[in-house]
Amino acid sequence: MRIALIGYGKMGKEIEQIALSRGHQIGLIIDQENQADLHAENLKNIDVAIEFTNPDSALGNYQICFEANVPVVSGTTGWLDKIDLVKEKCQLGSGFFYASNFSLGVNLFFELNKKLAALMAPFSEYNADMEEIHHIHKLDSPSGTAITLAEGIIENHPKKTKWIEAASMKEDELSIFAKRHGSVPGTHSITWHSDVDEISIQHLAYSRKGFALGAVLAAEFMPEKKGFFGMKDLLKL
Ligand SMILES: NC(=O)C1=CN([C@@H]2O[C@H](COP(=O)(O)OP(=O)(O)OC[C@H]3O[C@@H](n4cnc5c(N)ncnc54)[C@H](OP(=O)(O)O)[C@@H]3O)[C@@H](O)[C@H]2O)C=CC1
Numbered sequence: 597m598r599i600a601l602i603g604y605g606k607m608g609k610e611i612e613q614i615a616l617s618r619g620h621q622i623g624l625i626i627d628q629e630n631q632a633d634l635h636a637e638n639l640k641n642i643d644v645a646i647e648f649t650n651p652d653s654a655l656g657n658y659q660i661c662f663e664a665n666v667p668v669v670s671g672t673t674g675w676l677d678k679i680d681l682v683k684e685k686c687q688l689g690s691g692f693f694y695a696s697n698f699s700l701g702v703n704l705f706f707e708l709n710k711k712l713a714a715l716m717a718p719f720s721e722y723n724a725d726m727e728e729i730h731h732i733h734k735l736d737s738p739s740g741t742a743i744t745l746a747e748g749i750i751e752n753h754p755k756k757t758k759w760i761e762a763a764s765m766k767e768d769e770l771s772i773f774a775k776r777h778g779s780v781p782g783t784h785s786i787t788w789h790s791d792v793d794e795i796s797i798q799h800l801a802y803s804r805k806g807f808a809l810g811a812v813l814a815a816e817f818m819p820e821k822k823g824f825f826g827m828k829d830l831l832k833l
């Protein structure tokens with residue numbers, strides 16, 4: 597496959613290594629400094645674009661790829677207020693794959709989190725909160741993964757109706773505490789507290805390799821596909 601890498605930062609470089617090791621070619625690399633090179637002519641022989649940039653540039657990058665009929669795999673977080681525009685494009689025939697977190701471990705953790713929330717539903721003595729820790733360069737907060745985890749709790753626990761990035765005493769609010777330390781690749785913990793004990797589940801990424809492998813597997817899934825896809829389609833969870 598010929599891949600366009602849009603965003604050549606920490607993730608773009610990690611994805612390049614994995615893609616090459618799986619026999620793919622990198623046909624185009626776009627970063628902030630050469631973003632004007634992202635156009636239909638340069639996308640002509642590209643099978644799939646993998647986009648990891650930032651919340652402000654993601655949507656514009658997708659639109660250029662859609663116009664060129666190139667499917668997009670994206671892991672950029674913090675842009676989901678515009679997701680309806682992307683879904684409309686997918687209904688018109690574009691191909692798009694999105695995951696707030698591409699690692700297998702986190703996607704298993706998403707399912708475990710939902711099951712634990714459902715298990716806790718009848719037991720009002722337990723209340724949940726969440727902590728996420730990332731490197732100091734991260735632009736968005738809370739993380740996309742934390743938001744997906746919060747949505748999993750809200751869908752499966754009748755008392756929780758929204759998340760808030762602050763300490764909350766309100767029963768219907770799920771508190772998320774975001775911390776930024778050094779070069780942490782990504783740690784997410786959910787704790788259910790009662791007066792007498794607590795139950796915690798945690799996912800801790802050792803490196804970015806798990807995210808990058810998931811993104812390349814998604815790219816291998818995408819050529820010729822039309823519509824909006826996610827990790828549930830890839831992993832059959
Ligand atoms: N879904 C997942 O599994 C994961 C998602 N992420 C998300 O991916 C995104 C990128 O993360 P990461 O690689 O760590 O960030 P980096 O800041 O290391 O890399 C982003 C890169 O995008 C470049 N860039 C900025 N604007 C544009 C543009 N218009 N066109 C092309 N490139 C551009 C930046 O250039 P410059 O440095 O010059 O600004 C930079 O090189 C974040 O939103 C992060 O949250 C991260 C890990 C896993």
Ligand SMILES: O=C(O)C1=N[C@H](C(=O)O)C[C@H](O)C1
Pocket residue numbers: 673696697730734735738739740741742781782783
């Ligand atoms: O910015 C990062 O680094 C990460 N971003 C994603 C997120 O916002 O959840 C995924 C992972 O946690 C790393």
